[in-house]
Amino acid sequence: MGRIKKGILGGFRGKVGVVTGGKWKGIDYMRSLPEGGQGDPSQAQIEHRAKFGMVVKFLKSFRGLLEFSFKDDAVQQTGFNAAMSLTMKSAVTGVYPGYQIGYPQVLLSRGGLPNAGAPSAAPGTAGKITWHWTDNTGLGKALANDRAVLVSYSETLNISAYTVAPDLRSSGTATLNTVGFSGHQVHTWLFFVSDNGQEIATSIYTGLVNVV
Numbered sequence: 001m002g003r004i005k006k007g008i009l010g011g012f013r014g015k016v017g018v019v020t021g022g023k024w025k026g027i028d029y030m031r032s033l034p035e036g037g038q039g040d041p042s043q044a045q046i047e048h049r050a051k052f053g054m055v056v057k058f059l060k061s062f063r064g065l066l067e068f069s070f071k072d073d074a075v076q077q078t079g080f081n082a083a084m085s086l087t088m089k090s091a092v093t094g095v096y097p098g099y100q101i102g103y104p105q106v107l108l109s110r111g112g113l114p115n116a117g118a119p120s121a122a123p124g125t126a127g128k129i130t131w132h133w134t135d136n137t138g139l140g141k142a143l144a145n146d147r148a149v150l151v152s153y154s155e156t157l158n159i160s161a162y163t164v165a166p167d168l169r170s171s172g173t174a175t176l177n178t179v180g181f182s183g184h185q186v187h188t189w190l191f192f193v194s195d196n197g198q199e200i201a202t203s204i205y206t207g208l209v210n211v212v
Contacts, residue, residue: 047096055087058101058153061160062108065151069109069191069200083108101155104205108151109191111200114142116169121188121206127179129209131190135172141199142192144170151189151203154181164193181211 041049059066063080070079073086091105116133124130129152137144146169151162161181167174169192178186191203 050096051088051092051099054099054101055084055092057158059083059087061153061158062151062162065108065149065160065162069111069149069203072111072200086110103187103208106187106189106205107203108189109149109200109203111202112141113146113192113194113199113201114140115191115201115204116148119190119204119206121190121209123209123212124175126212127177127182128175129178129186129188129211130173130175131188131206132173133169133190135170137170141194142169143194144168145195146192146199146201147195148174149191149193149203150174150176151191152176152178152181152186152209153188154184154186156184157181178211183211185210 059080062083066083067074067079070082073079073082086107087101090107091102092099093102093105094100114136117136119131119133121129121131129150131148131150135144136142148165148167148169148171149162150165151160153160159180161176161178163176165174165176185208188206188209189203190206192201193199
């Protein structure tokens with residue numbers, strides 16, 4: 001049984017009647033208990049669950065990246081949850097039961113740092129992907145020593161590969177070792193992070209690449 005220590009307006013933990021309370025990231029919350037055995041889910045609930053499950057499956061391999069790359073959006077929520085919400089709203093195409101991820105609409109980071117100009121990705125030497133971009137140092141907060149973040153994802157394998165590369169904005173190119181994706185098509189993204197890690201660019205989708 002839960003206890004209310006600060007009166008009806010205060011936070012509490014545990015079960016009180018038909019609600020349960022707790023604390024997360026310093027925030028008191030209260031939610032209703034699930035209603036078991038109250039009939040079959042509605043069509044809207046079925047469709048939402050299908051969409052939610054698909055997005056979770058897609059994003060879970062990026063979890064470590066998203067906690068960092070969505071830190072500016074992680075206000076009273078995790079970076080992963082911020083990315084979940086945005087993907088559900090903006091990057092799901094089709095109708096139930098044929099939902100799909102709209103990869104060009106997927107954002108894997110969001111922030112105020114300018115991204116590079118005209119980025120693209122292409123197969124590199126065996127097992128690698130090479131990105132090229134136009135150096136736009138001096139545009140807004142863009143600095144020559146901003147670091148490139150390279151991201152790839154195999155839909156077939158449901159696995160991602162990403163890195164904060166040693167390559168700088170000023171270099172105009174960077175390479176990611178994706179030998180584990182050899183023989184597969186992968187979706188790719190590029191964004192930049194400031195050298196001190198405080199500023200992040202909104203990611204850009206750089207296309208589908210055949211890893212040789």
